Amino acid sequence: MSASPVARAIASALDWLAGSQLPSGEFRTYASPDPNMEGGCRFDSSPFATSLVLYALGFVDDPRARSMAARGLDFLASEMEGPGLWRYWSSRNPRHRQLPPDLDDICCISHVLKAAGRELPANREIVLANRDEAGAFYTWLAPRTTTPAELARTINHLVGAETLLAVLLSGTANDVDCAVNANVLLYLGEGEETRGAIAYLLGVVRDGREKECNHFYPDLPAFYYVLSRACFNGVSALAPTRGPVLGRLLPLQQGDGSFGGALNTALAACTLLNLNEQTQALHRAVEHLLATQRHDGSWPRQPLFLGPAPYYGSEELTTAFCLEALSRYSPDILTRPGA
Numbered sequence: 001m002s003a004s005p006v007a008r009a010i011a012s013a014l015d016w017l018a019g020s021q022l023p024s025g026e027f028r029t030y031a032s033p034d035p036n037m038e039g040g041c042r043f044d045s046s047p048f049a050t051s052l053v054l055y056a057l058g059f060v061d062d063p064r065a066r067s068m069a070a071r072g073l074d075f076l077a078s079e080m081e082g083p084g085l086w087r088y089w090s091s092r093n094p095r096h097r098q099l100p101p102d103l104d105d106i107c108c109i110s111h112v113l114k115a116a117g118r119e120l121p122a123n124r125e126i127v128l129a130n131r132d133e134a135g136a137f138y139t140w141l142a143p144r145t146t147t148p149a150e151l152a153r154t155i156n157h158l159v160g161a162e163t164l165l166a167v168l169l170s171g172t173a174n175d176v177d178c179a180v181n182a183n184v185l186l187y188l189g190e191g192e193e194t195r196g197a198i199a200y201l202l203g204v205v206r207d208g209r210e211k212e213c214n215h216f217y218p219d220l221p222a223f224y225y226v227l228s229r230a231c232f233n234g235v236s237a238l239a240p241t242r243g244p245v246l247g248r249l250l251p252l253q254q255g256d257g258s259f260g261g262a263l264n265t266a267l268a269a270c271t272l273l274n275l276n277e278q279t280q281a282l283h284r285a286v287e288h289l290l291a292t293q294r295h296d297g298s299w300p301r302q303p304l305f306l307g308p309a310p311y312y313g314s315e316e317l318t319t320a321f322c323l324e325a326l327s328r329y330s331p332d333i334l335t336r337p338g339a
Contacts, residue, residue: 006286006326009293013323014064016297017053020316021068025075026090027053027316030301031309037301044309045093047079047086049317051108055229056324058115073116076109082158084110084123085141088307100159100167101141103130104180104216107187111233114187126151127184128193132176135196137184139175139215140167178204178213182226190235198237201227205241210248216305221259221267224249225321228274242275250281257284262292262299263313266321273328286329289322 021027030037031044054072057065079090085101086109106127113120129147130138138144142164143152156164167173181197188194204213205227214223224245231238249268252259259268269285272278293299299318303311 005290006329009290009297010060010062010323010326012293012297013299013319013326014060014062014297017316017319017323018064018068020298021071024078024092025071025073026050026092027072027320028314029312029317030314031307032303032311032313033309035303035311037303037311037313041301044312045090046088047076047090047109048088048105049314050075051105051112053316053320054112054116055108056320058112059324059327061327069116073113073118076113077118079109080121082121082154083126084121085126085158097160097163098166099140100155100163102139102180103127103137103141103184104139104177106141107184111183111187124188126154127188131196132174134200135194136176136200137181137197138173139177139180140173142167142173175215176200176213177215178210179217179223179226182223182230185230185235185238186226186233189233190237194235195237198235201238202240205244208244208248216307218303218306219260219264219267220252221249221264221271222304224271225267225274228271232274245271246275246277253281253284257288258292259285261302262289262322263302263304263318265289266299266318266325269325270321270328273325278330282329286325289325293322 026045027050029044029046029049030041032041034040050072054069057069079086086105087096087101088099088105089095110120110123129151130141132138141155143155178201181201185194185197204210210220210223217223227241228245249271258265265285265288269282272282298315299322301313301315302318303313304317305312
């Protein structure tokens with residue numbers, strides 16, 4: 001495969017994504033009751049999708065990508081509350097205060113801001129205060145029995161009693177999610193304070209509990225993407241997950257090279273790249289992405305994560321993950337015998 005089809009696909013996708021970015025700098029998320037996201041979709045403003053798009057754009061060496069990133073970073077910074085905290089729903093969303101800040105948003109957004117050299121309040125302590133006894137991280141930011149008094153006052157003031165009560169009544173206040181823990185590690189990195197989260201994730205993969213412990217991402221390629229992303233970004237203690245992840249991911253590839261739609265194919269391709277598995281499976285996945293790109297440069301909307309709707313995704317998200325995969329791909333892959 002020559003480089004030119006990949007380069008053309010990247011250029012077309014960048015043009016489409018630049019045209020889809022909102023004036024605020026946000027990239028859209030849609031919510032839908034339809035698992036195929038073909039009907040009943042509504043715009044659901046959130047900083048989370050924008051953080052994922054900006055991470056993907058970080059691999060694209062192009063002025064259009066840098067321009068989009070600058071505007072997107074401004075949007076993320078404008079949505080910050082208190083000492084470096086974010087909620088899932090943006091301030092532009094009428095549901096903004098229905099949920100407390102959560103570690104998925106906090107850490108994904110903090111990572112891209114920090115990577116871009118943006119100023120960020122010291123929020124490490126407040127994230128670390130949100131761990132269980134074994135050291136794994138809770139999803140929702142809430143005052144805990146182990147939270148220092150000053151931090152507890154900050155959380156109570158920011159979140160509000162009504163929102164905290166809603167989380168308590170839902171039974172999710174002590175939710176521990178494997179994908180969320182992977183995203184916390186992406187931001188905090190490897191160290192003494194994150195050993196518990198690393199041990200938790202190693203155990204999840206060792207015991208094959210990915211679906212049981214993953215409450216927000218319906219498809220395995222999404223979890224393997226965030227897990228391998230943390231490893232790629234320096235959490236080397238997660239290296240033992242490489243073999244099991246590849247052993248479970250590669251059999252999901254279908255005869256047409258896909259892993260079940262463009263979104264999962266892009267996530268799988270990025271996982272292979274994160275794990276330095278540049279074999280024929282990656283080549284076939286990229287071929288599928290090139291074959292399924294739409295004429296306008298985008299790829300179709302598909303659900304990435306779950307919530308009250310319950311399905312959430314967008315063309316912007318799918319296209320960003322496809323851009324990441326294509327931008328990182330080299331057509332001169334070295335295929336191991338039998339790959």
